[in-house]
Amino acid sequence: MQGMSLIVKNITRIVAGFIILFGAYIVLYGHVTPGGGFTGGVILAGGLALVVLAFGEEFARNVLTHDIARLADSMGALLFLLVAVLGFMGGVFFTNFLPLGDVGALLSSGTIPIANIGIGIKVGAGLFGVFLALAAFRRATGAAPADTGRLA
């Protein structure tokens, strides 16, 4: 996977940041507007996949490595589980122990935003890792097809 043409790379430089920003917005405001951790995580994974597709496998091997994706996947899952276990402070598993705050504000509804962030990181990193496995692992097995560049 050599990466795509200069036009694609430049457009990706401009657009990728906004895609990541939109994904983060969907995750952080999941309890106020439609969306949530899963949706925002998939948007994050899509933005990262765009970067890897545009800049090629070298970028994936050096910057956005598979190990980082695995680590973030596990950390997100642990964060969600931590929110669940901390619910014991308020009584039972998954108790919403934080103050609820004003309806509609960013910092409201107790543990829901934290759980959203955990799920967002988990889903984004997990799907991006699967994308890397599907798109990048195959290249390394030697049978790299000659017409890969046609995608560009």
Add this chain to the structure above:
Amino acid sequence: MDPILILLLALLGFMLIGSLIAIETRDLLSSVICVGAVGFGTSLVFLLLGAPDLAITQVVVEILVLVVLVRMVITRRDETHATSRSTLPVGVVLLALGVMAAVVFGTLAGGPADGPLRVRPFGDPLMTAEVPAARLAPAGRADLAPPGTTSASVGGTFLEQGLTENAASRGTGAANYVMGVLLDYRAYDTLGEATVIFVAVIGAYAVLRKVGRSRHAGNESDR
């Protein structure tokens, strides 16, 4: 007839045709594109039924899956899929079409409310009985329940009590009710869903890994 219903039926027909083409076509790329069209039709259906959360999720997942699938299909010129394929017997196809037509007819024609083919319309809750409100309070906290009776409908109860916390109810404070249900009332469900995704990702890594496989393939240098 309700214009939304007509639009829904048109979309359903579009999705049916798309799925049939996806199954029957011999070109893998066309099949993938048709699956994508069916997915976007699903998201439009969600939007028309008033579920923006699901519509957004469906669109986004569809885009990511389509990118991955198209990439897989394009970079891999594999013609073996087209050589061996079996078709369904005509009798099975006719039977399936007949059952489909019967269900569609039963849905549209209405019929008696308790008829065999009667399908409940959208937005018609199953549970409408009135029950004492104390029954819906959390276990052992009957003092939190509002006085009088309330609807036993789960959705109705969420809409009534889900938003704010006061002496009479136990809300979530989330302006997005769906998220309040997903991550507070039904957080166990979400935990199970997260576990499913986690296991699926681990399974994908295990199937697609190259470490430990290249030895069998004979190219040690690729590790």
